[in-house]
Amino acid sequence: MPRFFVSSAMLQGSFAVLEGEQAAHAKVLRLGRGDEVILCDGQGLEYRCIISDFSPGQVSLVIHSQEASRAEPRLQCSVYMGFPKADKLEHVIQKATELGAAEIVAFPCDRSVSRPDRKSLEKKLERWQKIAASAAEQSGRGRIPEVLALNSFAEAVQRAAQAEFSALFYENERTLSLKAAVEARPFATAAIMTGPEGGLTEAEVRTAQDAGMQVCSLGPRILRCETAPLCALSAILYAAGELA
Amino acid sequence: MPRFFVSSAMLQGSFAVLEGEQAAHAKVLRLGRGDEVILCDGQGLEYRCIISDFSPGQVSLVIHSQEASRAEPRLQCSVYMGFPKADKLEHVIQKATELGAAEIVAFPCDRSVSRPDRKSLEKKLERWQKIAASAAEQSGRGRIPEVLALNSFAEAVQRAAQAEFSALFYENERTLSLKAAVEARPFATAAIMTGPEGGLTEAEVRTAQDAGMQVCSLGPRILRCETAPLCALSAILYAAGELA
Numbered sequence: 001m002p003r004f005f006v007s008s009a010m011l012q013g014s015f016a017v018l019e020g021e022q023a024a025h026a027k028v029l030r031l032g033r034g035d036e037v038i039l040c041d042g043q044g045l046e047y048r049c050i051i052s053d054f055s056p057g058q059v060s061l062v063i064h065s066q067e068a069s070r071a072e073p074r075l076q077c078s079v080y081m082g083f084p085k086a087d088k089l090e091h092v093i094q095k096a097t098e099l100g101a102a103e104i105v106a107f108p109c110d111r112s113v114s115r116p117d118r119k120s121l122e123k124k125l126e127r128w129q130k131i132a133a134s135a136a137e138q139s140g141r142g143r144i145p146e147v148l149a150l151n152s153f154a155e156a157v158q159r160a161a162q163a164e165f166s167a168l169f170y171e172n173e174r175t176l177s178l179k180a181a182v183e184a185r186p187f188a189t190a191a192i193m194t195g196p197e198g199g200l201t202e203a204e205v206r207t208a209q210d211a212g213m214q215v216c217s218l219g220p221r222i223l224r225c226e227t228a229p230l231c232a233l234s235a236i237l238y239a240a241g242e243l244a
Numbered sequence: 245m246p247r248f249f250v251s252s253a254m255l256q257g258s259f260a261v262l263e264g265e266q267a268a269h270a271k272v273l274r275l276g277r278g279d280e281v282i283l284c285d286g287q288g289l290e291y292r293c294i295i296s297d298f299s300p301g302q303v304s305l306v307i308h309s310q311e312a313s314r315a316e317p318r319l320q321c322s323v324y325m326g327f328p329k330a331d332k333l334e335h336v337i338q339k340a341t342e343l344g345a346a347e348i349v350a351f352p353c354d355r356s357v358s359r360p361d362r363k364s365l366e367k368k369l370e371r372w373q374k375i376a377a378s379a380a381e382q383s384g385r386g387r388i389p390e391v392l393a394l395n396s397f398a399e400a401v402q403r404a405a406q407a408e409f410s411a412l413f414y415e416n417e418r419t420l421s422l423k424a425a426v427e428a429r430p431f432a433t434a435a436i437m438t439g440p441e442g443g444l445t446e447a448e449v450r451t452a453q454d455a456g457m458q459v460c461s462l463g464p465r466i467l468r469c470e471t472a473p474l475c476a477l478s479a480i481l482y483a484a485g486e487l488a
Contacts, residue, residue, distance in 0.1 A: 071464040095471055098465060098468060098471050099471065099475060100463070100465055138466065139465045141465060177485070178482065179482060179488055180488070217488060218487045219315075219486055219487040219488055220384070221342060221383045222382065227339055227342050227343065231343060231478040234474070234478035235478050235479060237479075238479035238483065241421070243422050243461070243462045243463040244421030244422070244423055244424070244463055
């Protein structure tokens, strides 16, 4: 069934409207009067609606029931990623959203080649948030993960370390596996952190450790910077029973 | 350390040569006499070498030791994927190779839009195999996964069902989770199968079940056709202790 994320302003009692791009999208989908759609408030609530009317640039709907989204993982897992080059972050945002990330947090690392300045960052964040919204819609999620950009690695580490489980993946770590770390004790919030193309520096790894993050391996194969976070996210959601 | 996959013809006793593209690549990497490189035979053996000489279009090496690759997973997991559109299969080949797939097998499904004919398939297989080789080199693997194309869904299912663990992922399956299936008993070979953009048909799911494959869910979020196999592969390698 077609799904649209809407702001609460579009929900008025038992009625709702789609406007602009979303109304146009409903036309592209060839929806007609009487067809059912789902509206999501992006905060985990879903409204089943029936289309009651079409007018230019507007679709009117009647809400007939409301329920909590069943597609949201219980585990709140944040994906922290050092700024990679070009469109790799966009790829990670799309895929991590599909898989079930709670938020995606980007930040500069010592070896980040791309370091968007404040001005370009504003535009990029807008674009990134749109990618997350579109992936959330397509994958049937009840929430749109927030995409954030932090100013420094230190700030990222401090924030990530507040999760009940927080791990930084480092290719030179050969002792602690993700599995051993994950299975040590249960947790409801997690933060997984990976570096940019050139990897993390030893100083960064120490900073993360000092903040209380665990340093883990994803195995002996060197994963590209855009593969590592999605592999770790898949594994941790699997371990938490969320791929079921 | 730079790694090159070579054919056994390039290994002569304790000497080896790199030619053509690989010799050019060694120059791009600014390697010099005395530098160490690793040659892999693509079958799991690695040769540590020292560069002894450069001549036009050729790099000569002395082999000083040989060992089995430590980056190969013990679990042999084949990734079966219904032909998707355009470059999505290339994406899956690259990422599945990095993650540790033993082979990647493509095949036509009822809802496959792209169905390469025999002639174009030959060229594509060559290109796909190159993508796997390059990803294997970059990720430090000891083997290059083979990329195969089969003629039909039935053939794919018959072949996949021969693995000790074989699962087909179906978005409408809501009872058996991958976790429950994976943890039921240990296995050394696995086959994971996913469909094209439009998903699998009910008839295809029955065919797979009849052949002895398990039908599993990857959870309530609808994953894109290129995301599902990589999520499942990450999860199964995690479960098998291979991300360590």
